[in-house]
Amino acid sequence: MPEQSGPSPGHAAWLLRVALVTLLIGGGAGVVGVLVNLMLHGIEHAAFGYADGTFLDGALQAPPLRRFLSVMAAGILGAAGWWALRRWGSKVVSVERAAAGTRMPLRTTVLNALLQIGVVGLGASIGREAAPRELGALLASRLTRAAGIEGRQAGILIACGAGAGLAAVYNVPFGGALFVVEVLLAEVSFATLLPAFASSAVAALVARVAEPSAPLYALPHVELTPQLLVFSLVGGPLIGLAAAWFVLLARRAASSRPRGARILWVMPLLFTLVAGASLVLPEVLGNGRAAAQTAFSPGTPLILVLGLLLVKSLATLGTIRAGAAGGTLTPSVAIGAMLGIALGSTVSAVVPGTSTAAFAFVGAAAFLASTMRAPMTGLILVTEFTAQGPELLIPAMLATAGALAVVYFLERTRLSDIP
Incomplete structure (x- = not known):
């Protein structure tokens, strides 16, 4: 019987390129997560006038008029920003569509994310997680294109970029990886799990270098009853x-x-x-x-x-x-x-x-x-x-x-x- 040959040099080089891009996506998404958190916290501190503690502390301590004016400012900023962006900018491409092959416009994606961070920081009642997901996916799409990675593998890595952004901004490496395979790709396989785990782990690790790794919510000790x-x-x-x-x-x-x-x-x-x-x-x-x-x-x-x-x-x-x-x-x-x-x-x-x-x-x-x-x-x-x-x-x-x-x-x- 003829001997089974190992992977060809071309295939090995491709795998190495995918692995390198995966790590770069994780590292870049970690930086994105740090920047998002720094911007958000900076806006919150300026808007509500507090220096230490959580956003809850700042909201409780801020004078009522200051809270009112801050949310009003969020409404004006969001209205003007999204009106202009939707009138003159390109159409926003979701992470799901990006993973399916649609190109994410650079300027529109970045401005849309910045508006989200701005209005949430000023007190708007909506989640901030879309911004790091979109920016992570945007980064991943640029890296995969520069590395010549196309098709299904590019879609997987773009989804990994979104999950890594989520992992970094909330310090949830496992949750970020599961978000990729269960929500974005709906596929649990080696092809999806390996890059999802690696990119989310690297992103969370990078984010922890700049910010403490304390849990998002403090709970007292609870027991099963x-x-x-x-x-x-x-x-x-x-x-x-x-x-x-x-x-x-x-x-x-x-x-x-x-x-x-x-x-x-x-x-x-x-x-x-x-x-x-x-x-x-x-x-x-x-x-x-x-x-x-x-x-x-x-x-x-x-x-x-x-x-x-x-x-x-x-x-x-x-x-x-x-x-x-x-x-x-x-x-x-x-x-x-x-x-x-x-x-x-x-x-x-x-x-x-x-x-x-x-x-x-x-x-x-x-x-x-x-x-x-x-x-x-x-x-x-x-x-x-x-x-x-x-x-x-x-x-x-x-x-x-x-x-x-x-x-x-x-x-x-x-x-x-x-x-």
Whole structure:
């Protein structure tokens, strides 16, 4: 029998080139994540007038008038910026379309990301994660083209750039990699896992050199209790129902965004409403981190959680309706955490003994997984956000399974289209 030959020199060189580009994408996305965070924090500190602490601290300490004017400034900046960009710039290309082969315009992509960072830093109620994803994908598309990598492999690496940007900006290497294979590519194979893991790990490592690697949310120590298991089984489907309605409303809000010059008055008007809400509930401001941290903190009054749950949901939907670009990842974490506490309080009223932070964790994981339609990504992201151990995985997995079962049922029966 003839001997089997090893890989040809040409193939080995190609693999080496792909590996090198993967590492460059991870390193570049890490730098992008650092720059995004520095810009965002700089805007937040300037807008709300604080030097130390978290955005929640700054929002609570800022005078009401300052909060109001900051969100008003976000509405004016966003309206003018996106009106001009959409009138004279190229059409924004999503990460999904870029991975499928559509070229991302340099100037439009960068300006769109900068506008997102600016309005979120000024207090707009929408996620910031779209900006580093888009910039990471843009970087990856340029590197793959320069290296002569085309076709399917280029699409995989562009998706990896987006996941690496997410990993860097939130310090979630595993979540960033899972986002690539489960959400963007919907393919779990060696061809997708290897570059996704490598690029996200490198991006998170680079980001940690410039910023501390503390968890995004601080949670007290929580323990698994029988009440939490019961809550997960019963509350999971209810969380899935809420997530399905939130996604439906978000899609309708996005489809009814103002066209043309209408954004010049619609966005400032809707942002004024959010600014008014911030006079009473400062936690509603920003991408959702302030609201989520409020929910995760022990001793938060239930009435505050319920009020913030309603107002944060409306503020996020209103911001999308106003025409702002951005994501719903961190708003979904906040809404899910507060929904978990709202539902879990019923269990605690009957059988006390479970920390509200445990209900918040389970609610956040199930709600995020349902809105993303990605059980593994949603669960791992919340785990990395909070640095919680494996003890809460069992109730979170049960709740996520129940939530996604409801979402799947609604999609299959088209009940989610009911007005």
